[in-house]
Amino acid sequence: MASYDFTAIESRWQKCWLDNATFRTLGPGDEGFDISKPKFYVLDMFPYPSGAGLHVGHPKGYTATDILARYKRHRGFNVLHPMGWDAFGLPAEQYAIQTGTHPAVTTKKNVDHFREQLRALGLSYDWQREVNTTDPKYVRWTQWIFSKLYEKGLAYQSEVPVWWCEALGTVLANEEVIDGRSERGSHPCVKRPLRQWMLRITQYADRLLADLEGLDWPDSVKAMQREWIGRSEGAEVRFAVDGATGDDGAAAEFTVFTTRPDTLFGATFCVLSPEHPLVDSIAAESQKEAIEAYRLEASRKSDLERAELQKDKTGVFTGAYAINPVFEEGDPRRRVPIWVADYVLMTYGTGCIMCVPGGDERDFEFAQKYDLPVVFVVKPDADGADADAAAEACSTGDGVMQNSEWLDGKRVAVAKAEMCAWLEERKIGHAKVTYRLRDWLFSRQRYWGEPFPLLHDQEGQVRLVAEADLPVSLPVLDDFRPNAEGDPPLARATEWCEVVDADGKVWRRETNSMPQWAGSCWYYLRFCDPQNDMAAWDPKIEEYWMPVDLYVGGAEHAVLHLLYARFWHKVLFDCGLVSTNEPFQKLVNQGMVQSFAYKNTDGVLIPVDEVKEADDGHFEMIASGEPVERFVAKMSKSLRNVVNPDDVIAEYGSDTMRLYEAFMGPVTASAPWNPRDLPGVHRFLQRSWRVFDAGLSDTPNDAVERALHACTKKVTTDLDAMANNTALAAMMEFVNTATKEKAQLTANQGSRFALLLEPFAPHLAEEFWSMCGGQGSCAWADWPTFDESMLVSDTIELPVQVNGKLRGRVTVPADAPHDDVEAAAVAEVAAHLQGKTIRKAIVVPGRMVNLIAN
RNA sequence: GCCGAAGUGGCGGAAUCGGCAGACGCGAUGGAUUCAAAAUCCAUUUCUCGCAAGGGAGUGGGGGUUCAAGUCCCCCCUUCGGCACCA
Numbered sequence: 001m002a003s004y005d006f007t008a009i010e011s012r013w014q015k016c017w018l019d020n021a022t023f024r025t026l027g028p029g030d031e032g033f034d035i036s037k038p039k040f041y042v043l044d045m046f047p048y049p050s051g052a053g054l055h056v057g058h059p060k061g062y063t064a065t066d067i068l069a070r071y072k073r074h075r076g077f078n079v080l081h082p083m084g085w086d087a088f089g090l091p092a093e094q095y096a097i098q099t100g101t102h103p104a105v106t107t108k109k110n111v112d113h114f115r116e117q118l119r120a121l122g123l124s125y126d127w128q129r130e131v132n133t134t135d136p137k138y139v140r141w142t143q144w145i146f147s148k149l150y151e152k153g154l155a156y157q158s159e160v161p162v163w164w165c166e167a168l169g170t171v172l173a174n175e176e177v178i179d180g181r182s183e184r185g186s187h188p189c190v191k192r193p194l195r196q197w198m199l200r201i202t203q204y205a206d207r208l209l210a211d212l213e214g215l216d217w218p219d220s221v222k223a224m225q226r227e228w229i230g231r232s233e234g235a236e237v238r239f240a241v242d243g244a245t246g247d248d249g250a251a252a253e254f255t256v257f258t259t260r261p262d263t264l265f266g267a268t269f270c271v272l273s274p275e276h277p278l279v280d281s282i283a284a285e286s287q288k289e290a291i292e293a294y295r296l297e298a299s300r301k302s303d304l305e306r307a308e309l310q311k312d313k314t315g316v317f318t319g320a321y322a323i324n325p326v327f328e329e330g331d332p333r334r335r336v337p338i339w340v341a342d343y344v345l346m347t348y349g350t351g352c353i354m355c356v357p358g359g360d361e362r363d364f365e366f367a368q369k370y371d372l373p374v375v376f377v378v379k380p381d382a383d384g385a386d387a388d389a390a391a392e393a394c395s396t397g398d399g400v401m402q403n404s405e406w407l408d409g410k411r412v413a414v415a416k417a418e419m420c421a422w423l424e425e426r427k428i429g430h431a432k433v434t435y436r437l438r439d440w441l442f443s444r445q446r447y448w449g450e451p452f453p454l455l456h457d458q459e460g461q462v463r464l465v466a467e468a469d470l471p472v473s474l475p476v477l478d479d480f481r482p483n484a485e486g487d488p489p490l491a492r493a494t495e496w497c498e499v500v501d502a503d504g505k506v507w508r509r510e511t512n513s514m515p516q517w518a519g520s521c522w523y524y525l526r527f528c529d530p531q532n533d534m535a536a537w538d539p540k541i542e543e544y545w546m547p548v549d550l551y552v553g554g555a556e557h558a559v560l561h562l563l564y565a566r567f568w569h570k571v572l573f574d575c576g577l578v579s580t581n582e583p584f585q586k587l588v589n590q591g592m593v594q595s596f597a598y599k600n601t602d603g604v605l606i607p608v609d610e611v612k613e614a615d616d617g618h619f620e621m622i623a624s625g626e627p628v629e630r631f632v633a634k635m636s637k638s639l640r641n642v643v644n645p646d647d648v649i650a651e652y653g654s655d656t657m658r659l660y661e662a663f664m665g666p667v668t669a670s671a672p673w674n675p676r677d678l679p680g681v682h683r684f685l686q687r688s689w690r691v692f693d694a695g696l697s698d699t700p701n702d703a704v705e706r707a708l709h710a711c712t713k714k715v716t717t718d719l720d721a722m723a724n725n726t727a728l729a730a731m732m733e734f735v736n737t738a739t740k741e742k743a744q745l746t747a748n749q750g751s752r753f754a755l756l757l758e759p760f761a762p763h764l765a766e767e768f769w770s771m772c773g774g775q776g777s778c779a780w781a782d783w784p785t786f787d788e789s790m791l792v793s794d795t796i797e798l799p800v801q802v803n804g805k806l807r808g809r810v811t812v813p814a815d816a817p818h819d820d821v822e823a824a825a826v827a828e829v830a831a832h833l834q835g836k837t838i839r840k841a842i843v844v845p846g847r848m849v850n851l852i853a854n
Numbered sequence: 855g856c857c858g859a860a861g862u863g864g865c866g867g868a869a870u871c872g873g874c875a876g877a878c879g880c881g882a883u884g885g886a887u888u889c890a891a892a893a894u895c896c897a898u899u900u901c902u903c904g905c906a907a908g909g910g911a912g913u914g915g916g917g918g919u920u921c922a923a924g925u926c927c928c929c930c931c932u933u934c935g936g937c938a939c940c941a
Contacts, residue, residue: 220858224936227857232940258941271941313939348940355941362939436940555935663879665867669860670934677866680879683894690894717870726868729878736878739895799874804922806874842921847873852921 004689006653010763013777014122022777025080025126027528028544033078040077041545042069043524043584045553045561046084046131048516049110050091054117055635056643056661056673061552061590063661064724066123068550070759071719073124074783080545081124082527084131085111089516090168090184093448096480103448103480107134117645121654122762124779129530133519134448138526140471141536142518143453145568147464148575150454154200155442157462162441164192169482170445171196197443197452197512201567205229205435208566216586218668221558228559230436234259235420237354237429239270241282242321242335254278254322257349257434260359261423262415265404266377267354268367269337270322271315274298275346282338284319291316291340298342313366315341324354325428326405341366349434357394364394377404378412440564442515445488447480449513455499456508463507472509488512520561521568524548524583536577543579552667555589562587588722591670593661595641598628607640632672643673655761656682662724662760684732685764688757691738692750692768701743707734708749709790715756716783724760731756747772752784800825801850802832810849818843825849 017023026033042065047058069081085107092103092110111132118125131138149155162171167187171194176183201208209229212222234257241252256270272279274295283291294316318338327334343362344353357367358376367374379391380399391402401407407415423429443452451472453465465472475493483491490511491497499507522536528545529537562584569583598606598619611630612622619628635642648657659681664671711734718727734753738745745753750772758765758778769778792814798821800808807829812821822841826833829851836853843849 218859220935223858227937230937230940234941256941260941343939343941345940350941353941360941362941365939434940558936663866669867671866674866674880677880680866680881684879686894721870725866726878729868732878797874801874801922804920809874840921842873844873844922848922850873850921 002693004686004693004764006655006685006764009767010122010654013763013766014119016766016777017122017124017779018119020777021128022779023081023124023126024128025078025082027078027080028541029538035544037076037078039080039545040069040072040550041080041548042072042550043081043527043548043552044083045551045557046086046520046523047114048086048089048091049107049114051095051106051110052637052642053110053113054645055593056645056648056657057593057635059121059645059657060593060661060664061554061667062118062121062123063658064588064590064667064722065550065552066121066658067662067724067759068719068722070124070762070779071783073780074755074758076782080129080527081126082129082131082530083118083123083125083127084129084523084527085114085133086516086520086523087111087132087134088449088519090170090446090448093446093480094168096448100478102476102478104134120649121645121658124762129527131523131526131530133450133523136471136473137533138519139450139473141526142450142514142522143465143470143472144467144536145522145572146450146514146518147453147467147470148577149199149568149571150464152571152575154203154571156198156200157195158198158439159193159195160198160441161191161193162196163189164194165189171441171443196441197510199440199442199567201440201564202435202437204567204570205231205437206433207570208437208563211566211570211582215582215584217584218587218589221555221562221587221589224558225563228437228563231433232259232436233431233433235261235416235423235429236350236432237261237264237325237423239322239324239354241278241338242323252278252282254352255350255429256352256354257432258354260356260416261419261429261431262401262404262407262412263356263359263377264324264326264354264419265401265407266356266358266375267324267336268333268357268373268375269339269355270352271339271341271344271355271366272318272352273344273346274340274342276340276351278352279318279340282318282320287317287319291318294340294342313341313343313362313369315339315343315366315370317370325423325426337372339366339370347438348436359394359396361394361396375403377401440567442518443512444515445482446513447474447477447489449515450518451490451513452510454510456510457505517561517564521565522572524551524565525572525578539577539579546578547580547583547585550586550588551584552588552590554592558589588667590667591665592634593664594632594670594672595635595639595643596630596672596674597633597639597641598630600626600628605639609640635673643675648678652678652682653685653763655685655764658762659685659728659760663728665725667722667724681728684728684735685761687735687739688753688764688768691735691745692771694744696747696750696772697744698746700746700749701741703741704738704743704745704749706790707737708752709786710734712752712756712784712786713788713791716786719759728760731760745772751778754778755781755784796846798825798846799848800829801848802829803852803854804850807832814846818845821845821849825851 028035044062044065065081069079072079087107092106095101095106096103163177164171165182165187168182168185172182172189177189181187182189209226209231212225236255236257238253238255279291316339318340320338321335322338324334324336355363356377357364357372357374359378376392376395378395378399379402380395380397398412401410401415407418420431451474453470453472455463455465475490475496477489477492479492480489482489488511490513497509497511499509501507525537525542529541532538565583569578570581572578573581596608598608598611600606606621606628610622611619611628613619619630620626621628633639633641645657656678660678663681711730714730715727750768751774754765754768754772755778766777794814795811796814797809797811799806800810810824810828812824821843833853838851838853840852
């Protein structure tokens with residue numbers, strides 16, 4: 001009797017896989033590639049290789065995809081299952097600023113560590129396809145794709161107020177700032193105008209929205225993207241300023257965007273945002289001072305503060321009036337005051353609005369505060385006494401128009417359409433779609449990112465670096481801070497910055513760099529053809545592998561990464577460079593692996609390693625015995641509750657680690673890491689080992705054979721549904737049966753079980769496979785089949801209910817006719833039927849019997 | 855406030871189409887083995903009343919549909935995630 005030596009088994013098979021390149025994936029053009037087989041591209045979101053290494057949260061998704069990848073190989077698919085590194089980014093650069101260690105050095109060290117940790121998990125990646133976004137061979141093509149965007153006019157420079165983070169020394173995109181603090185590191189940020197590169201993602205807003213339809217993605221992610229894109233249908237309406245003329249002598253006017261053109265008869269005032277360019281020219285002399293003060297105050301407030309103060313609206317009257325075009329000349333309602341207020345944002349719509357206090361709660365609040373007139377133009381659908389009250393209240397929903405002359409009595413939807421037509425006829429407005437999505441702020445003032453392939457001349461002209469000169473590599477620096485003038489760190493490389501072309505003309509390199517998102521926008525394409533030096537990818541190869549059939553990653557990328565990558569992909573599609581409209585057909589968000597954390601009675605966090613469980617099941621501090629409270633939280637350094645997979649692997653082996661990750665629950669569910677549960681899955685592997693270690697038999701045990709067929713069916717259907725936890729439960733049941741039967745498996749049975757186990761615990765499965773006489777790796781062996789006839793038994797046990805309550809069970813032949821089953825059931829529960837008459841008998845074949853009696 | 859997801863034993867979770875609620879695992883309890891412990895094996899383990907036989911309750915709460923509801927419908931509560939003056 002040998003014991004289950006997981007360390008020896010796992011290192012032996014990992015070496016075997018490496019030596020034999022077992023998981024090398026061939027593609028179109030490779031010798032020996034079989035293009036007739038179906039393909040399956042299963043992708044993990046590649047990690048940023050941080051200095052902290054893996055924690056047990058990473059492998060949750062990696063295990064799930066690896067199980068599927070291994071299963072699909074057995075099912076005869078060409079499986080593309082690669083891994084790489086999203087290796088540009090801030091931490092390595094900040095570390096460089098602090099220590100002088102070049103980011104490339106730090107990055108290489110971290111990547112090596114990550115790779116080693118992933119290998120230890122026995123993940124079946126094709127390591128020859130590994131990509132690294134910081135590799136010049138990769139950067140070259142990131143820059144090349146940027147060139148495509150630039151050529152299509154999708155990249156432009158703009159002086160924009162951007163989030164500036166002093167602590168990080170860089171600008172951040174809107175979405176990288178949460179509540180006025182940086183997403184990474186939570187440093188305070190302020191708005192500051194700077195020259196930036198922007199990408200016109202807004203040009204793709206409609207397609208990014210519409211194409212969500214066909215994707216097999218979680219509803220939550222689709223909803224988030226829809227909200228982020230924020231399509232809203234409405235109209236633009238031109239308002240003339242009463243009596244004012246513009247610089248060119250024509251009447252001054254402004255255009256508002258509204259989603260409710262139907263309520264134009266209720267527009268009793270207008271509001272311009274404080275940044276609106278018209279404010280200065282229309283302001284009455286008497287109001288100028290107040291307006292200046294208000295604008296100054298508004299400019300000091302960050303967006304955050306403006307949002308925080310949303311309950312208390314403020315504003316200043318400009319002294320000017322606008323003409324509401326729906327009213328006849330001479331109608332007193334025609335002239336409406338123009339205000340300035342910071343609840344109107346310059347960055348959305350046209351930066352100014354028409355205000356209908358009767359139909360918009362924000363306008364209503366503002367009108368109340370400053371005593372502006374209110375007209376109720378929509379009468380909501382209501383009955384009786386409520387109706388009269390409702391007609392005299394702010395109504396933002398559907399209903400029937402009132403106080404709106406020729407629109408009166410019409411429903412909102414009809415009134416919208418008719419008003420749009422009316423405006424268009426008179427050329428004072430038109431239907432319009434607006435998006436909340438803004439253009440993508442694409443430049444950063446960092447060293448550790450892709451340089452832009454762009455050159456500037458003295459006159460401010462910009463041109464692309466020739467394709468033949470790509471990549472533009474990062475200059476070697478030893479100081480990674482911005483220079484004295486506040487220019488990005490790349491400006492320190494004075495020689496690098498200066499480029500003289502063939503005509504002797506001097507150009508200056510762009511010194512901004514790309515954000516970390518750039519590399520992750522197309523890595524899934526490079527995985528198709530990672531070694532190609534002639535092109536980013538070969539179109540034939542791309543066409544075979546794309547789209548990604550399953551993409552697994554965290555929900556934190558629901559909007560940013562996934563929206564940016566979709567955008568690039570659509571641009572590449574328009575360039576004829578990729579064959580699909582969307583990159584990721586199916587998306588799954590893996591749940592978070594949380595961890596227990598502890599706090600004492602004062603609410604102070606106590607590190608995990610200073611706490612023990614007391615005999616009564618409560619938790620206390622090891623040193624003092626002081627009671628602490630346990631709670632479930634995200635793993636984080638500050639909570640000192642991070643679990644490192646290396647420790648788990650050392651104690652139980654990577655097969656146990658993988659099994660635990662898979663057994664915790666559905667891939668999509670979050671659950672706390674509970675070390676107490678590890679021995680459970682480890683015991684399963686040990687029991688399996690004992691079954692095989694007992695030796696093989698020549699004659700199959702019938703009960704074991706039946707159990708194996710049932711297990712095969714369950715594991716197969718569960719794997720197809722990614723229900724890895726219940727597939728494992730089925731295998732546990734099989735091993736329990738085999739153990740109970742004290743039967744030796746036949747070589748054939750053992751091989752079949754080994755294959756079922758292989759996706760989950762590949763090392764031990766390979767060992768079982770060879771114990772059963774299998775040659776080499778079983779990774780590509782055909783998946784076992786099952787026989788339905790082995791799953792049915794001669795007799796079945798049926799529950800018997802009386803009036804819907806379970807009262808007994810009967811065992812009947814599986815093919816017993818309805819009447820026999822009923823008779824047997826009646827006999828079984830006779831005691832419960834005494835004095836009653838059976839009114840109805842419901843017999844569901846193979847399921848149950850329900851007798852209705854009274 | 856709006857949008858999305860989810861509430862099942864002491865714990866993680868299972869229940870494909872409306873048909874035996876709690877598979878599988880953890881933990882716990884009892885037993886076998888052992889000088890003893892670990893490991894292993896066997897049994898019990900939703901709660902509750904009962905010596906037992908047996909009964910009652912039970913899937914966040916309340917109503918409904920149905921012979922039958924964790925599952926379908928209506929209302930409400932809680933938790934988590936996202937958005938939040940977007941006109």
